[in-house]
Structure formats: C-alpha cells, structure tokens
Amino acid sequence: MDPLDARTRVFATFDPESLGTPGILTPLQERSEVDIWDGEGPPPAAELRKRASGADGLLCLLTDRIDASLIEGCPRLRVISSMSVGVDHIDLVAAGRRGILVGNTPGVLVETTADLTLALMLAAARRIPEADRFVREGRWTPERPWAPDMLLGVDLHGATLGLVGLGAIGQAVARRALGFGMRVVGWTRSGRPVPGVDSVSLEQLLQEADFVSVHVALTNETQGLLGPDEIAAMKPGAILVNTARGGIVDEPALAAALTSGHLKAAALDVFASEPLQADSPLLATPNLVLAPHVGSASVRTRQRMARLAVDNLAAGLDGRPLVHSVG
Numbered sequence: 307m308d309p310l311d312a313r314t315r316v317f318a319t320f321d322p323e324s325l326g327t328p329g330i331l332t333p334l335q336e337r338s339e340v341d342i343w344d345g346e347g348p349p350p351a352a353e354l355r356k357r358a359s360g361a362d363g364l365l366c367l368l369t370d371r372i373d374a375s376l377i378e379g380c381p382r383l384r385v386i387s388s389m390s391v392g393v394d395h396i397d398l399v400a401a402g403r404r405g406i407l408v409g410n411t412p413g414v415l416v417e418t419t420a421d422l423t424l425a426l427m428l429a430a431a432r433r434i435p436e437a438d439r440f441v442r443e444g445r446w447t448p449e450r451p452w453a454p455d456m457l458l459g460v461d462l463h464g465a466t467l468g469l470v471g472l473g474a475i476g477q478a479v480a481r482r483a484l485g486f487g488m489r490v491v492g493w494t495r496s497g498r499p500v501p502g503v504d505s506v507s508l509e510q511l512l513q514e515a516d517f518v519s520v521h522v523a524l525t526n527e528t529q530g531l532l533g534p535d536e537i538a539a540m541k542p543g544a545i546l547v548n549t550a551r552g553g554i555v556d557e558p559a560l561a562a563a564l565t566s567g568h569l570k571a572a573a574l575d576v577f578a579s580e581p582l583q584a585d586s587p588l589l590a591t592p593n594l595v596l597a598p599h600v601g602s603a604s605v606r607t608r609q610r611m612a613r614l615a616v617d618n619l620a621a622g623l624d625g626r627p628l629v630h631s632v633g
C-alpha cells in the first residue's frame with residue numbers, strides 16, 4: 307500500500323501558523339499529510355476542488371465555499387473545520403448526508419466581536435470617521451476652531467439599544483451597553499431571558515430602539531430578516547449596526563433609509579457580498595460607517611480561533627468528539 311494512503315490527509319486553505327502561533331499544526335502534522343494553500347487570498351474554486359479531493363480533513367475559512375458539489379468531489383472527507391463561528395459558507399445538509407463532521411470556533415471571539423460592535427455604535431453615533439476626515443482634509447480651520455454645532459452626534463447613555471439575537475455575542479454587547487448607561491431590549495426566537503435585557507417582540511424592538519444591533523446567525527430563516535418593512539418600522543433617527551452577516555439586512559433598503567434621513571446612521575462590518583464591489587451604492591451612502599469584516603480581528607482572538615480550528619480537525623480525524631461541532 308502507498309504509505310500516503312495509510313496516513314490521513316488534510317487540506318488547509320490558509321496557514322494557521324501565520325498568525326504568530328508557530329507549532330500549532332504539529333499535532334496534526336504528526337498524524338497527517340498537511341497540504342497548505344499558500345497563495346494570496348483564498349484558493350480559487352477549481353484549486354480548492356482539486357486540492358481537497360483527496361483529503362480526509364479540510365481546514366477552511368469563511369471565504370471558502372464548501373458546497374454540495376465540492377463535498378461530493380471529496381470521497382474521503384470526514385471532517386470540515388472552519389476558523390469561524392459562522393458556517394453559512396458550508397452546505398451543512400450535504401455534509402450531514404455524508405456523515406461529515408463540521409467544526410467551528412464559537413466562544414473565543416465573543417468579547418472581541420462585542421468590542422467592535424460598541425466601537426461601531428460609537429463611530430456612527432459620534433461621527434468619528436467623519437471627524438477624522440474633517441481634520442485630515444484641512445477643514446478644521448483657525449476661523450472655526452470650535453463651534454457649538456460642530457459635528458454633533460447622539461449619546462449612547464440614556465438611549466435604548468435593541469439586540470436582534472441574544473446569543474453569546476448579543477449578551478456580551480448587552481453587558482457593555484449596560485455599562486454605557488443604555489437601556490437594553492432584545493429579541494430572540496427562543497424568548498430566553500437575559501439579565502438586564504427586556505425581552506420584546508421584534509416589532510416592539512424596532513419601534514423603541516435608538517440603536518439596533520444584529521447578532522443572529524445567517525440561516526434560511528434570518529436571510530433578509532431586516533428587510534424594507536422592518537427598516538421602515540425602525541424609529542426615525544435610529545442607528546443600525548451589523549457585525550453578524552450581511553444577508554440579514556436588506557442593503558438597498560438600508561441605503562434608501564439613510565439617504566432619505568429616516569435612519570440617522572448605520573455601521574456595517576459585514577455585507578451580502580464580500581468584498582464590497584467598487585461600484586456598490588453603499589460606498590456613496592451618507593452617514594454609513596464601513597469596516598471589512600473585522601469583528602474578531604484582534605491578534606489574540608484570531609490566534610485562539612486558529613488553534614481551536616486545528617484542535618477540532620485533529621479531534622475529528624482521531625475519532626474523538628470535536629471541541630465545537632455544528633449541528
């Protein structure tokens with residue numbers, strides 16, 4: 307027998323050790339042949355298909371489309387481990403049909419993502435990117451060094467925050483918002499009570515919240531959850547923040563609400579299609595703060611995510627339960 311066939315094979319679409327974590331692949335490399343994509347960005351679909359086709363394990367990112375046809379083309383595949391909490395890039399039904407285990411990395415990114423949510427709320431409410439441009443572009447002049455009406459924003463303290471989704475990240479955002487002196491209301495399908503958060507219907511949340519922040523996973527049920535009707539139902543002058551997934555918020559409806567002035571501002575870290583196209587109308591939308599999907603982007607958190615993704619894969623290939631599995 308070819309000795310390669312006796313060992314498990316892994317295809318990794320990124321190098322987890324590139325995050326300043328040398329040696330985290332060693333336990334996997336001791337058991338498996340690990341083939342690592344080292345090209346710029348994610349592997350093109352054809353390359354992914356080719357390199358994954360003989361793999362028992364796949365270590366991937368949210369930018370890799372693991373659809374039914376890819377899964378079909380990988381007859382040996384037993385474990386898919388994604389360095390992400392979201393798994394909307396993986397066809398879970400197709401994986402389940404084949405008995406393929408799917409691992410993800412929840413937990414370790416909760417606080418970091420909640421931090422970015424608050425940062426975006428503050429950036430939108432206090433117009434921080436606009437203030438930065440104002441200074442850099444030389445518009446802060448000796449004739450107008452300070453003015454009572456210069457770059458006025460809105461306060462977080464005393465405002466109502468509506469959390470759409472009260473999972474771990476929603477709850478971490480709630481804790482921060484309470485510390486900022488906000489009233490926090492929240493909607494979740496399960497109706498599960500969360501300390502300090504008033505449980506309300508989605509309708510009531512949209513009517514009452516000065517800030518709405520999205521914290522549900524993208525699924526068939528949540529796709530377009532905040533559509534034109536829901537955005538129209540938001541309180542006039544409210545601010546919308548999305549650090550979850552782009553497909554949950556209807557982007558044209560949001561752009562229209564910002565342009566008409568129905569909403570005061572918004573901040574988006576995630577988009578229906580990423581990266582945002584150069585001709586996206588969102589780029590010309592007023593009062594919109596944009597970030598390139600960096601919710602979990604702190605050194606420590608990304609290192610933890612990488613380690614957890616590797617541990618998930620090693621466990622699955624060994625026949626042990628995954629540290630975090632989906633479904």
Ligand code: DGY
Binds near residue numbers: 389393601
């Ligand atoms: C995830 O993990 O799903 C986030 O979107 C990126 O950290």
